[in-house]
Every structure is written in structure tokens, then in C-alpha cells.
Amino acid sequence: MHALNLQPKTLSLAERLADLAVDALIDEADLSPKPALVDRRGNGAHTDLHLGLMHASALALWPAFKEMAEVAIELGEIGLPLREAVGRIGRDGEQAMLATTHGVNTHRGAIWALGLLVAAAALEPDSSAASAIAVRAARLALLDDRYAPRPLSHGAQVAQRYGARGAREEAQLAFPAVTQRALPQLKRSRTDGHGEQNARLDALLAIMTNLADTCVLYRAGEEGLRTMQLGAQAVLDAGGSASLAGRRRLHELDQQLIALNASPGGAADLLAACLFIDRVESGESLIQGAF
């Protein structure tokens, strides 16, 4: 018997999905240059976030994602028991995040979006088309979790002030920002040979063109939201992140959003959701022992 067992460990489906969710969060954080967000260059519009904290937060969420996948496999169907189990695990995940970040909200929206998507992917691993996963996640999000607290969150305040419905509605509508904008743009930019990092930036920009990001609305009101949406569209119209003109517009957008203190944190979460679905849909990483 060898002292070291070098055989690759076979991971369960729940472990593989949790790995993909954490990978998506880390890839989102690392992607640079993202307008006004934390990335490899710096902290964007944030004073309390940095890249190391985003990484630590992502890693701390692995057990919650794994548990959400396990409970979906165990219960096997969309219904109130699964919705409430996922809600409880999501709230525990938020506590794990806050313990790791010493109280800073790094990934609240991402726990919500990726949690639902992980559960949806685990429910039917043979049905991994983006739209099918998103619709299952939406059916879960539409169920009312009786134990969910209703705090006066930033999203709730923005809903009162501007009528924006934010993260909850995005999930209940089956993630249109991801399935109708980010994923098609990601694939288009890849096909056009723009390179993976530029394709991901373009996917983020495609989300930003249209999203009612409650993070931006809370920090910078309607002017901030308009600046984000029009600026993102201007980058794409100029040729996207891979073109010189697009890069110039991207740099301008970064400066404008930072000046307004407007951080598109909701769009960043949805980019992570897009990267997660893209990998699940491609199927590669779900093949047993692919890690």
C-alpha cells in the first residue's frame, strides 16, 4: 500500500455543482477590468470590499451550495419543502459569508441566484439546457418561503422608492438577464474570436444594458442606473471589450460609475450565474471524475 493515494477522488454530483458555483464566483471576481466592481485592479466603487475578501467569501459558500444540491437530490421535486430547505440553507450561507467577511455583504444576491440554480441543476442533471435550469429555478423562486424574514433591505427600500423589483423578480422570471442577454452575448463574442476574458466582459455589459440593479439604484438613484445602462450599451455598440473603441468607452464607464458611487453588484452576481449555467450546460465538468 502506498503512503500517498494519488487516485483522483470521485466527487458526488452535489460536490461538483458546489465546485462549479464557487468557480463561477471566483471567475467573476477575477475578471478585469469590470466597471466600478472589485477586480484584479482594485476595489472599484467599494471601500469595504477587496479581491481577497471576495475569494474568501466564495470559498465559504461551498458547503451551502453542496447542501442545496443534496437536498434537491434527496427531495427530488419542486415544492414547498425544497423551497423552504433551500431558503434555510441560503440564510445559513449568508451567516457563513458574514462570519468570513466580518459583516460585509459580498455575495447576498449571488447566494440567492446561484443557490436556486444549483438546486435546479441538481434536480434533473440530464436536463441541463440553460432555459430548462432557469425555469426550474424560477418555479422554486415563485414559491413563498414561510420562514423568510422580510427585512427592510436595500432592495426593499429601492422597490418602495422606484418600483424596481430586483433580485427576486429576476429569478421568478427565469433569469432573463442571463438567458436572453448574457449567455447569447458570451457565445457571440467567443464565436467572433474576442477571447474568453473579453467575452465574459461583454456578457457582463449585456446584463448591465437592461438590469434594474438595486445595488446601483440604492447607491446612485435613477441617474446611476441610466449611466450604467447607456454606458454598457455604448461599449457594446463601439465593438465590445475586445476593440480599442470599446475599451475606451469601458474605461469612461468605469470612471463615471465610480464618480457616482454606483456599483453594479447585482449585474456581477448575474454574470456568476451566467458562468455557472454555461459550464453546467456544456456538460464537461459534470462528467464523473472530470476534476
Ligand SMILES: CC(C)(COP(=O)(O)OP(=O)(O)OC[C@H]1O[C@@H](n2cnc3c(N)ncnc32)[C@H](O[C@H]2O[C@H](COP(=O)(O)OP(=O)(O)OP(=O)(O)O)[C@@H](O)[C@H]2O)[C@@H]1O)[C@@H](O)C(=O)NCCC(=O)NCCS
Ligand atoms: C430575495 C433576496 C435576493 C433578497 O432580496 P432583496 O432585494 O430584498 O435584498 P437585498 O439585500 O437588497 O439583496 C439583493 C441583492 O441581489 C443583487 N441584485 C441587485 N439587483 C439585482 C437584480 N436586478 N437582479 C439580480 N440580483 C440583483 C445584489 O447583490 C449584490 O449587491 C450586493 C451588495 O448590495 P448592498 O447590500 O445593497 O450593498 P452596498 O450598497 O455595497 O452596501 P453598503 O456598502 O452601502 O452597506 C452584493 O452582495 C452583491 O451580491 C443585491 O444586494 C434574497 O437575498 C433572500 O430572500 N434571501 C433569503 C435566503 C433565501 O431564501 N435563499 C433562498 C435561495 S438561496
Ligand SMILES: Nc1ncnc2[nH]cnc12
Ligand atoms: N466583483 C464584485 N464587486 C463588487 N460587488 C460584487 N458583488 C458580487 N461581485 C462583486
